[in-house]
Amino acid sequence: MEEFVIVIPARLGSTRLPRKPLQQLKGKPLIVRTAESCLKITEKVIVTTDSKEVAEALKNINVEVVMTPSELPSGTDRVFEAVKEKNVKYIINVQGDEPFVKKEHVLPVAKALLEGKAEFATVAAPFSSIEEAESPHNVKVIRDKNNYALYFSRSLIPFPRDGKPNASTFLKHVGIYGYTKEALERFVSWDRGKLEEIEKLEQLRILENGEKIYVADVPSAPFGIDTAEDLKRAEKILEKEMENGF
DSSP states (O other), X not given: OOOOEEEEEEOSOOSSSTTGGGSEETTEEHHHHHHHHHHTTOSOEEEEESOHHHHHHXXXXXXXXXXXXXXXXXXXXXXXXXXXXXXXXXXXXXXXXXXXXXXXHHHHHHHHHHTTSOSEEEEXXXXXXXXXXXXXXXXXXXXXXXXXXXXXXXXXXXXXXXXOOOGGGOEEEEEEEEEEHHHHHHHHHSOOOHHHHHHTOTTHHHHHTTOOOEEEEOSSOOOOOOSHHHHHHHHHHHHHHHHTTO
């Protein structure tokens, strides 16, 4: 498979979990755990941050750290800022709060880009319960018959008119994105769209500008960390993975 680079945006400010990248997960900062997981997928990993503390936390692992301005409006802008002067063709954006990301989550995105299915790609997984699907914190995606995204929403889509829905009706969007460098440059040049403003979902900007997003299937979503409760759960998951030799 042709080379790609994983870029991890890591802004220190977080409303739900203060100083999230530096929160400890089994003796290491969260950003370090995520970066180490990404290094198991590819040797080419960049962390882009506005924080010298985050950069310092990463000094002993083999990732490149690119400092970017705090005023950038989004993580995607931070990703582009980190690669705009670099000779890279394919970029995978992995969030800094995804310490359990694995090859099975990233390689389908890279494969879609390399095969030319689209210049934007992402992944989706089944929901484990209807309660999980109903939560507005979990984004739903619907696709056409060729696996291109039709829409993303925090609401239940498609709407089950004929009765009580079950989890298999819906598809969970996993927030791992791939782009060609040219597509990423186009994305950051576009104004925020109306649908993006309403749903607070960046990926809708792509659809609003008439471009395609290929959505590959993965068997399950990695567990991301947004809250202190998530951090406690992550410790238990990590303990189990360590026991099993991951």
